[in-house]
Amino acid sequence: MLDGSEGYAVQKSMEILVALGEIFGAEKLIKISSVQVAGVSYHNLGDAGLEYLENLAKLGARSQVITTLNPAGMDLENWRELGIDEDFAIKQHKIISTFEKMGIRSSCTCTPYLVGNEPKKGDHIAWSESSAVTYANSIIGAMTNREGGPSALAASLTGRTPYYGMHLDHDRTAQAKVLVRAKLDSVPDFGALGFATGKKLGNKVPFFVGIKQPMLEQLKSLCASIATYGGTAIFHIENVTPNHTTIPTETITVENEDLMNAYEQMNDESTRVDFIALGCPHCTLDEIKKIAELLKGKRVTREFWICTARQTMRLAEEHGCAHVIRASGAKFACDTCMAVAPLKGRFKVLATDSAKACYYGRGTNSFQTRMGTLMQCVNAAVTGEWK
Amino acid sequence: MEIIRGHKISSGTAEGSVLISHDPLSFFGGVNPETGIVIEKGHEIEGVSIKDKVLVFPHGKGSTVGSYALYRMKKDGVSPKAIVNVECDPIVAVGAIISNIPAIHRLEQNPLDFLRNGMKVRVDADHATLEVLD
Numbered sequence: 001m002l003d004g005s006e007g008y009a010v011q012k013s014m015e016i017l018v019a020l021g022e023i024f025g026a027e028k029l030i031k032i033s034s035v036q037v038a039g040v041s042y043h044n045l046g047d048a049g050l051e052y053l054e055n056l057a058k059l060g061a062r063s064q065v066i067t068t069l070n071p072a073g074m075d076l077e078n079w080r081e082l083g084i085d086e087d088f089a090i091k092q093h094k095i096i097s098t099f100e101k102m103g104i105r106s107s108c109t110c111t112p113y114l115v116g117n118e119p120k121k122g123d124h125i126a127w128s129e130s131s132a133v134t135y136a137n138s139i140i141g142a143m144t145n146r147e148g149g150p151s152a153l154a155a156s157l158t159g160r161t162p163y164y165g166m167h168l169d170h171d172r173t174a175q176a177k178v179l180v181r182a183k184l185d186s187v188p189d190f191g192a193l194g195f196a197t198g199k200k201l202g203n204k205v206p207f208f209v210g211i212k213q214p215m216l217e218q219l220k221s222l223c224a225s226i227a228t229y230g231g232t233a234i235f236h237i238e239n240v241t242p243n244h245t246t247i248p249t250e251t252i253t254v255e256n257e258d259l260m261n262a263y264e265q266m267n268d269e270s271t272r273v274d275f276i277a278l279g280c281p282h283c284t285l286d287e288i289k290k291i292a293e294l295l296k297g298k299r300v301t302r303e304f305w306i307c308t309a310r311q312t313m314r315l316a317e318e319h320g321c322a323h324v325i326r327a328s329g330a331k332f333a334c335d336t337c338m339a340v341a342p343l344k345g346r347f348k349v350l351a352t353d354s355a356k357a358c359y360y361g362r363g364t365n366s367f368q369t370r371m372g373t374l375m376q377c378v379n380a381a382v383t384g385e386w387k
Numbered sequence: 388m389e390i391i392r393g394h395k396i397s398s399g400t401a402e403g404s405v406l407i408s409h410d411p412l413s414f415f416g417g418v419n420p421e422t423g424i425v426i427e428k429g430h431e432i433e434g435v436s437i438k439d440k441v442l443v444f445p446h447g448k449g450s451t452v453g454s455y456a457l458y459r460m461k462k463d464g465v466s467p468k469a470i471v472n473v474e475c476d477p478i479v480a481v482g483a484i485i486s487n488i489p490a491i492h493r494l495e496q497n498p499l500d501f502l503r504n505g506m507k508v509r510v511d512a513d514h515a516t517l518e519v520l521d
Contacts, residue, residue: 048459148451
């Protein structure tokens with residue numbers, strides 16, 4: 001493949017993988033079974049990225065394994081209602097159709113594991129999107145490094161990835177025990193736990209003790225938060241996660257006050273909210289049902305986005321809860337999210353239930369942020385006030 | 388003429404004059420993609436153009452979109468001719484490869500020590516060498 005006998009696109013992709021392998025000391029490339037590609041939003045890719053992708057597609061690049069995409073910069077169908085301008089939409093559609101030409105599925109979500117890209121324990125895969133990477137490694141037990149957009153694409157076009165890091169048992173072993181003494185109830189509590197742990201441990205691999213029967217939504221929130229604020233690509237939870245590990249001696253504790261501190265860090269001063277966004281990572285059907293219950297019979301007065309995969313939204317339509325949400329004035333933002341859509345300057349104060357969304361809301365969009373429960377977010381959407 | 392050995396990142400050969408930055412560089416946000424001029428506030432080579440230089444810096448930093456930004460600069464003719472890193476990172480490596488910019492790293496001697504701005508050098512990435520021409 002490296003000699004160009006399978007075409008220029010494959011050759012370039014192999015060059016990328018071999019160079020990365022050399023940088024990280026990989027002894028070889030290995031075959032993979034699944035890819036998640038980040039770098040999909042036109043907001044992040046720009047014309048340069050679009051040109052690169054178009055060139056690859058023109059040269060005959062084809063994905064070799066199941067490959068899904070990260071969120072795009074807009075809802076691919078309902079972009080006008082979300083206030084996206086037409087020039088942006090044209091470019092974004094070009095990006096998506098270019099990926100499709102390469103045989104990549106155009107389901108744009110940060111939760112590929114909810115929409116059919118579901119690796120098994122022990123599978124070697126090449127995923128980008130740090131929350132999905134952490135979910136795949138920790139909760140599913142698949143094996144992937146934190147890929148960037150181009151290296152994940154190269155993996156898709158060759159079916160291979162360099163063998164180092166998270167593909168080796170050694171690097172997945174727990175390095176510090178995290179004794180969770182804090183009371184964990186809601187999804188944002190798990191985001192706060194990820195923040196507190198990430199700040200204390202950096203990219204060390206945690207072994208959590210004291211987290212009992214967490215729900216998928218809570219784990220998804222923890223994955224997103226710990227990857228954002230710490231940098232680890234894997235964690236272990238006693239009696240919950242599937243990977244084997246030795247139990248480290250170094251021990252830290254997370255107390256109620258650590259969680260309270262995390263909430264303080266996520267919450268800016270302003271109580272006048274003008275943008276509410278849920279679904280970072282993308283909402284599950286169950287989350288959408290809960291939001292619908294809270295919204296029933298109410299009318300929102302602020303821009304309210306429910307970010308989710310298009311497939312999940314369709315399920316919500318079948319279950320009848322999508323109708324309740326739309327009737328309230330809240331909007332589905334499928335294929336996209338508050339972190340990758342071009343939102344800078346449109347809003348001042350974001351309310352969300354996600355610690356990760358706070359990071360990107362502040363960093364990329366210069367929003368003030370408010371983090372709390374689904375009920376607090378829905379109330380803010382109705383009244384415009386954070387309580 | 389002195390020849391220093393290193394490791395290949397991205398294949399190809401190029402000659403040019405050296406531009407040194409001791410600060411890490413971000414091609415996305417740190418460099419104007421239309422002019423090749425470094426725009427990061429307070430950066431060691433802020434205001435300097437990287438166009439057609441043999442750009443010598445420790446390693447990249449910042450967003451993975453930096454790889455695409457380098458690609459765009461190459462297309463617009465404002466990219467460096469070659470890249471010499473102390474220890475290359477994935478963003479610069481991928482950017483150099485997709486842009487066909489020769490790049491090497493891990494030289495026998497630290498290039499930030501023995502190279503000076505304006506020196507004429509040849510980077511032969513295929514043989515993983517850097518040759519000082521004057």
